[in-house]
Amino acid sequence: MKYQSQKVAKLYFIAAIGLFVGQILFGLIIGAQYVWGDFLFPEIPFNVARMVHTNLLIVWLLFGFMGAAYYLVPEEAETDLVAPWLATLMFWIFLAAGAATILGYLLVPYSTLAELTKNDLLPTMGREFLEQPTITKLGIVVVALAFLANIGLTILKGRKTVINLVLLMGLTGLAVFFLFAFFNPVNIVWDKYYWWWVVHLWVEGVWELILGSILAFILIKTTGVDREVIEKWLYVIIAMTLITGIVGTGHHYYWIGTPEFWQWWGSIFSAMEPIPFFMMTVFAFNMVNKRRRNHPNKAAVLWALGTAVMAFLGAGVWGFLHTLAPVNYYTHGTQITAAHGHMAFYGAYVMIVLAIISYAMPLLRGREAANSNKSQVLEMWGFWLMTISIVFITLFLTAAGILQVYLQRFSDNPMPFMVVQEKVELFYVLRELTGFVFLAGLIVYIASFFVGSKEPEATVEGEVVATT
Amino acid sequence: MAQAFTKAMARNIFYGGTAFFFLLFLALTFQTHQVVPERDNHEAINEVVALGKKVWEENDCIGCHTLLGEGAYFAPELGNVYKRFGSTDAIKAFIASRPKDGVPGRRSMPQFNLSDEELTAVAEFLKYVSGINASNWPPSPQG
Numbered sequence: 001m002k003y004q005s006q007k008v009a010k011l012y013f014i015a016a017i018g019l020f021v022g023q024i025l026f027g028l029i030i031g032a033q034y035v036w037g038d039f040l041f042p043e044i045p046f047n048v049a050r051m052v053h054t055n056l057l058i059v060w061l062l063f064g065f066m067g068a069a070y071y072l073v074p075e076e077a078e079t080d081l082v083a084p085w086l087a088t089l090m091f092w093i094f095l096a097a098g099a100a101t102i103l104g105y106l107l108v109p110y111s112t113l114a115e116l117t118k119n120d121l122l123p124t125m126g127r128e129f130l131e132q133p134t135i136t137k138l139g140i141v142v143v144a145l146a147f148l149a150n151i152g153l154t155i156l157k158g159r160k161t162v163i164n165l166v167l168l169m170g171l172t173g174l175a176v177f178f179l180f181a182f183f184n185p186v187n188i189v190w191d192k193y194y195w196w197w198v199v200h201l202w203v204e205g206v207w208e209l210i211l212g213s214i215l216a217f218i219l220i221k222t223t224g225v226d227r228e229v230i231e232k233w234l235y236v237i238i239a240m241t242l243i244t245g246i247v248g249t250g251h252h253y254y255w256i257g258t259p260e261f262w263q264w265w266g267s268i269f270s271a272m273e274p275i276p277f278f279m280m281t282v283f284a285f286n287m288v289n290k291r292r293r294n295h296p297n298k299a300a301v302l303w304a305l306g307t308a309v310m311a312f313l314g315a316g317v318w319g320f321l322h323t324l325a326p327v328n329y330y331t332h333g334t335q336i337t338a339a340h341g342h343m344a345f346y347g348a349y350v351m352i353v354l355a356i357i358s359y360a361m362p363l364l365r366g367r368e369a370a371n372s373n374k375s376q377v378l379e380m381w382g383f384w385l386m387t388i389s390i391v392f393i394t395l396f397l398t399a400a401g402i403l404q405v406y407l408q409r410f411s412d413n414p415m416p417f418m419v420v421q422e423k424v425e426l427f428y429v430l431r432e433l434t435g436f437v438f439l440a441g442l443i444v445y446i447a448s449f450f451v452g453s454k455e456p457e458a459t460v461e462g463e464v465v466a467t468t
Numbered sequence: 469m470a471q472a473f474t475k476a477m478a479r480n481i482f483y484g485g486t487a488f489f490f491l492l493f494l495a496l497t498f499q500t501h502q503v504v505p506e507r508d509n510h511e512a513i514n515e516v517v518a519l520g521k522k523v524w525e526e527n528d529c530i531g532c533h534t535l536l537g538e539g540a541y542f543a544p545e546l547g548n549v550y551k552r553f554g555s556t557d558a559i560k561a562f563i564a565s566r567p568k569d570g571v572p573g574r575r576s577m578p579q580f581n582l583s584d585e586e587l588t589a590v591a592e593f594l595k596y597v598s599g600i601n602a603s604n605w606p607p608s609p610q611g
Contacts, residue, residue: 030542033575034542037570037576038571038573038574038576041569042578045531045532046532046540046543046575047528047529047530047531047540048528050531051528051531110527110531111526114525114526123525125525125526126525126529126530128530128539128540162479186513186517186518187510188536188596188597189508190504192536193497228475232474232475239481239482239486242485242489243485243489246489246490247496249493250496254603255537255606256537256538257504257536257602258500258503258507259499259500260603261496261499262496262500263603265496330607332606333534333538333539333541333545334541338541408611409607414608416610417543417545417610418575420610
């Protein structure tokens with residue numbers, strides 16, 4: 001850590017991990033409700049627990065992105081943050097707003113929450129992932145503006161690197177496209193059309209710029225490969241991301257009342273969306289192979305390689321599986337979608353946040369470069385337990401989805417939804433059991449922050465000779 | 469040949485490609501606005517349907533159900549429920565009859581205690597959605 005103001009990132013990272021735990025616990029609750037339909041009913045109905053599960057995910061990833069920005073922007077710009085106090089203030093505002101919103105979901109019926117927060121004045125609630133009361137959404141805008149001003153002015157003041165510019169573009173895009181959350185016409189076709197401008201243009205658009213720039217930063221730091229090489233890769237990857245991903249939005253416009261030309265545009269462009277993810281995998285492995293030095297933080301390198309592989313599998317491969325219109329006709333809105341969602345979010349966004357935390361946290365806690373060997377071994381156990389769990393969760397949901405498609409939509413005598421759900425229950429049981437392994441992995445991961453912290457730092461066994 | 473493809477070229481592809489394909493996306497969006505009115509059943513939208521959408525949203529129905537395939541996958545698709553049930557009365561009766569404490573061992577829709585006006589509105593909203601031309605989706609009446 002070179003600049004005092006980078007320290008504010010620590011708060012954001014701690015909050016991110018705390019909320020991650022909450023997300024997983026609620027994931028286990030809804031997973032259990034798939035097996036025992038009346039579990040916690042009527043106290044915590046499925047829709048409430050799911051809302052908590054998905055909203056916590058989004059909020060903790062946002063904490064992670066902001067923490068990453070507060071950490072890496074000063075280091076790249078070679079200057080302190082212009083307003084560290086603002087970053088701290090916004091942290092507490094965002095945390096309080098987030099906690100109040102989650103408590104609102106859990107403590108009162110959703111319709112009461114809508115009434116209490118005057119949803120009538122500007123109705124934005126009750127749409128998937130955008131369930132937050134309008135007042136919370138306004139709060140998110142305020143926090144985002146303060147955050148962007150802070151890092152934007154820091155970048156302006158200091159050295160302008162490609163990593164900082166790409167990160168800033170990604171974060172600005174995140175804030176701009178969020179504004180479509182306030183557009184909610186009665187006409188459900190337009191509601192859905194522009195809802196995707198938040199959801200798709202986030203996760204298959206601007207968030208990939210954030211992912212790319214954080215990954216590039218970690219690779220520069222841990223491999224010592226020339227910045228010019230890494231920045232060129234970064235440009236090519238994000239170019240492919242937006243060239244394919246923007247029109248690729250069309251793969252959500254097949255069956256919602258939008259014109260049928262989207263079946264062509266959406267299929268062709270989204271079929272190319274795996275390309276930038278594949279390039280990211282090649283990029284990460286290439287840079288590590290060409291490393292000019294061995295970094296003692298092996299865990300951070302593992303997360304960086306892991307996110308490159310898992311993002312390709314989850315977002316790229318599992319996305320491609322059901323993105324072509326004739327396939328999507330059968331798979332749209334089934335457990336196939338859920339399978340893809342789980343591995344894509346984990347691979348692309350959970351892992352990149354855990355990667356930057358893995359790289360930065362030892363430095364924020366006063367280490368020279370890395371945690372002790374003991375701590376890193378534990379962290380890597382956490383990595384493998386969580387990653388293997390998500391692979392199996394995805395496989396079980398995919399199996400459930402294929403059966404669901406066949407029984408409910410494809411066979412000669414389609415069966416009702418609930419009949420089919422009972423027939424695929426085995427896979428929900430397996431998914432839930434795997435969820436507990438994931439939780440175990442998360443506990444091990446968190447333990448790695450406390451174990452071995454008094455032991456000496458890990459060192460490299462010997463410098464490698466540069467291969468280029 | 470090592471520098472045949474430079475960082476500046478990569479940067480230009482990024483900015484040029486992004487600008488071009490974003491403009492293409494806007495053009496397709498413009499074209500979408502021309503075509504959608506023929507497909508979106510907007511003639512059916514009235515004050516009752518608007519209230520129905522509000523009831524739909526303020527009870528977070530999307531947290532369990534899908535609507536035209538989007539939402540959660542815990543409960544049946546509702547974009548075609550009007551066709552599956554056959555009438556708004558059947559939809560109203562189903563929602564109104566949900567047991568407060570659920571069904572032992574099974575998934576159950578919560579009892580939302582909707583007024584008759586709200587029940588009518590949400591049923592009319594679902595009737596309106598069923599009239600949208602969704603390119604013959606879902607593949608089966610079961611959703």
